[in-house]
Amino acid sequence: MISHPTQNAGTVADLMADSPALINAFFxxxxxxxxxxxFAPDERQVLLLSNAVANRSEWAxxxxxxxxxxxxxxxxxxxAIRQGMLPKNPRMAALSSFTQSVIELRGQVDDAELAAFQAAGFTGEQVLEVIAGVAVSTMSNYLANIARPPLEDAVLPHSWNASESMGF
Structure with a gap:
């Protein structure tokens, strides 16, 4: 059962387990x-981290x-992403920026944003994969925002406060 805020709730996966629909959809x-x-593993993480910052999900x-x-x-x-800015690497900046635009504009990105993403070397298929990444990540981000689970020891050194984000 989720209360707000949750005390000693366990991991986000533990919380998801309370809903077969959520945990099965997520995994x-x-x-x-x-x-x-x-997406390469590093690109996938840039997308997911950008999404977590945009959703102001401290746990994520x-x-x-x-x-x-x-x-x-x-x-x-x-x-840079944690601070709501773009990475210096042009490809990672394009991925982070496009992800942010998809979230903030609810998918209603303009032609210039789409062209900039593809000019950085991303494909039409990857435009669709950004949507998938945003959707899947949003499930865990929103759950963490509602339940506020404690950080696991491994991620504790990387704690983040939503007020640290300036740009998203």
């Missing part, structure tokens, strides 16, 4: 996103910070 969608998608930002660093995302790129 199925996440598996397809990772296993069948074309901490989690995806660790994952991004583990997958080889430059620490300066991770820090």
């Amino acid at each position: 199925s969608a996440y598996g397809h996103f990772c296993d069948e998608g074309t 930002v901490a989690f995806h910070t660790l994952e991004a660093l583990t997958e080889g995302v430059e620490p300066s790129a991770v820090e």
Whole structure:
């Protein structure tokens, strides 16, 4: 049972387990996103971290910070995203910016935003994969925002406060 805020609720996956519909939808969608998608692991984490910051999900930002660093995302790129800015790497900046636009504009991105994303080397298929990534990540972000689970020890060093985000 979720109360607001949750005390000692366990992990986000533990919380999801209270709803077979949510946990099954999340793990199925996440598996397809990772296993069948074309984003490299570091790109996937840039997308998921950008989504977590845009959704102001403190738990998810901490989690995806660790994952991004583990997958080889430059620490300066991770820090830029955490602060609501864009990474210096043009490809990662385009991915983060497009992800942010999809979220903020509820998918109603204009032709210039779409063209900029594709000019950075991303494909039409990857436009669709951004939608999938945003959708799957939103499930865990929103749950974490509602339940406010404690950070696991591994992600505690990467804690983040939503007020740290300036740009998103």
